[in-house]
Amino acid sequence: MFCCPPKLSPLKRMFWLLCASVLLSSSAVAQDGVLRQRLKERLQQRQAERAPAPTSPTTITQPGDYRLSLVHQGLLRSYLVHVPQRDLTSQALPLLVAMHGGGGNMDFQADDSRYGLISASEREGFVVAFPNGYSRFAGGKLATWNAGNCCGAARDGQVDDVGFIRQMVSQISAQLPINPRRVYATGMSNGAMMAYRLACEAPDVFSAIAAVAGTDNTRVCQPGKPVSVLHIHAKNDDHVLFHGGVGPAAAIKSAETEYTSVPATVSKWTGLNACSQAPKRMLEQAGALCESYAPCQGGAQVQLCVTDTGGHSWPGGHKPRGGEPPSQALSANEVMWDYFNRQPL
Template sequence: MTTLPLPQQRRLATWWHRARGWLRRGNAPRLRLGLRFLGLLCLGLPGAPALAANPSQAAAANPAQAAGADSAFSAGPGSHRASLPHGGTTRLYRVHVPASYDPQRPLPLVVSMHGGGGSMDIQADERYYGWISAAERHGFIVVFPNGYSRFRGGHLATWNAGRCCGAARDQGSDDVGFIAALIDSLRGQWAIDERRVFATGMSNGGMMAYRLACELPQRFLAIAAVAGTDNTHQCTPAQAVSVLHIHARDDERVLYDGGAGKPSRQETDYSSVADTVARWSQRNGCPAAAPQTVLKTDGALCEQRAPCRDGSAVQWCSTDGGGHSWPGGTKPRGRSTNATALDATEEIWRFFARQAPR
């Protein structure tokens, strides 16, 4: 299947965010016309995927084509694209298994989720996040699930993380169920250490990681969120889940001190970093003493509360700059420069690796 080149994905995602905000600002009568125009625009782009009147039915009719997926692949090292039927739809994902994989030695699994308006292809791109090279260096399996999308190829996808975001939230997408089913499917194909399963994500993907910790605490040892706070409706995890939060003080979308910046006001009033840290410190039964400084560099500060219940920890890292981006990577779209005082991918893996299996 032909898919949009990444530069066109980025341009289309930017246009979509602006158009969606305009449509929600009292322009309901023009909603249908706007969506039709978007469909015509996508159909007219060179190499653009065809829009389906009913994406779920179209994907189900030919899931391998819809996913751009391998119809069958060996459970060996390398990168694979695949699809998974769930809830009457066909969900897409990519997975990378390191060259060091040995079926006799189960490996940790990292679930890495893209931001709102992104896709599994963007999240798996080494230029932006570096998860595939990290999996090779440290010896873990990484899977990039695709959020809810109206497009066959999975572009412009979002996650239902509670109060955010977009079509996934508005349609009530069962993303928690999808991730649980995906982990089960992967366990049937590769040797995965069930005691060392982790979730991480950027922005809306980070918010989704928090929802997974709330609703599937028995499946995840730890989660890490970058530029996405906890915006769940309710959260009463039966057991502790270690949490790492990374956020730029000058984030222009998910504001550090709470609320939504101008580019994201159509979504929700986001929780602050401080509230997110306080909630998880309480949920994990962390000590009330002053936090420990675990990393201090020019432009970044990491603090931690530990040990908490079940040996868990809550850590948060603040960068002085970088805006709404992944520290240490490059920005898929936009003009601001990512923070360089911290390598988020490496810091996240170090945090995951330190957590003792339950």
Template sequence: MRAWVLAIACASLLPTAQAQETLRERLKARIEQRRADKAAEPKGGGLQELQVQGRKVLVHLPAGYDASRPAPLVLAFHGGGGHAGYMADDTHYGLQRKADEAGFVVAFPNGYSKLPGGRFATWNAGGCCGDARDRGIDDVAFARAVATAIEGRYSIDASRVFATGMSNGGMLSHRLACEAADVFRAVASVAGTDATATCTPSRPISVLHIHARDDDHVLFNGGAGPNAFRDESKVMSFVSVPETISRWVQRDRCTAPAQRTLDKPGATCEAYTDCAGGTRVQLCVTETGGHSWPGAGSVRRGKEAASQALDADDEIWRFFEQVSR
């Protein structure tokens, strides 16, 4: 009798055929959703385009990008009169290739331009340059918005967000160090000196500056060269490289002399490492190369070939890694 009652009770707990079918459908739906979510995850390679405050931002995810492992982010700002697509072109800068090698996300924002396609764009780096400066474009707010948009869309390590740039874009990197040190861990500028009138970083921040001694646009010892800009009113009397470094040594409260970290034919580097908050100020100088990105495969027509004594991509990423350990 007890066995018979127990059998009936157990039978009543078994799912009906309809319930079993419902469970199978739910399981199937979950599996399909997981597959869809996986397919929708961003993949590495190529360029993806975002719109931030009405401007184009090209984003490259490194090969092997894994959303479960937050990656460093580098914002790369083009030179004055350039555009995001030019900066993203690996024949000129090689940053996508370096991102694949090192595993960081690299984004190429577009500067302010009056043209629909965004070409001939400039950045408001303080005293320079072009329409972005003249119209008072808030490129610091734009850079902050770009970082926020990318962090919201991709898996980014917010403690390892960096900025770099060429010429006017390098000047903006200096300004970001001054006004957005809460966002950027470190900055690296190539051929663009400090163009700020005032600078009060919210915290000490590491800065790398790379410059050719024979730069004929942003002169090494200060001033604008004859090839700086067709309209001289669109630029400024550029701050010298030594003065730019001196400012950062003072801001970061570095207390000991610089130490030579690289000395080879055609290029030297020296670094101040005894700075507040464990920061670092570093200067790398190439003897030749003019106004270009050291290590670049090609430069614009009429410009001197880039120095091959130093690879800016390698030096910049090495610096970012050193200061974020």
């Protein structure tokens, strides 16, 4: 603020006030210009933040990675697809649907440094799809699957995840030469539980599943036809306990359930598939063993692979931080693809 100096003649006083007025006006204009520029920059920043991120093509035309979506029962659902480097005109390819654990998301399950499924896709020549579970967040984080008695918001909201995955498989099959007899499902933890629900309710789509660290917690299961089941679990899993129940590693027990045990899950599916009750040892090595129940109705198989260690994890995979590292006594990816290759066509 400018103060008029004392003891000025009327003429000098008028001149001084005129100069002060010009200075104040210039200062105000300058400040207004700075403010306008800052507001403009902030508006541009907000527009950039709100602008949609670059997306991959919405149509699958060649090998590579795709980020896609569909609307099912009013919900926008997202999924990733990896198409291996293969001639897409020469033969129909298998499709593997790989589902993340509860609280994860599709990007997490597609992380090759953790699960190695992209590398397996390239090595074995199958298409792999990573659907995103139900999430309350726009970015799809902290997602869960409605696998029956588990888990979280997907279960509580009775989200139709079976319908979503059916629609996703149909959408992929309309764009790629997928062998309808070789559509499989796998998952980790809550994703494994979702694989069991798909076996129960979509046996016309999935001929076999491989569940890792997640048991069958469906409420109703009447598949109507045999579905082969491979179950992989660590004896010392501290989340989905081998002999049933929710373990100490569970973060929010109210979002989960008292999990069915591994033996009860295997017994259920040997019964549903009318399998031989005497298991045959398929693999036995330091830290791991696999047993197969066969023959089963329609050529189906039920197989159980158990690791001594690894806790709640994907055998053969990697955990960048936290928790017990996965067992390296066997590779879930190798065991599962060997298992899928042995299924009748």
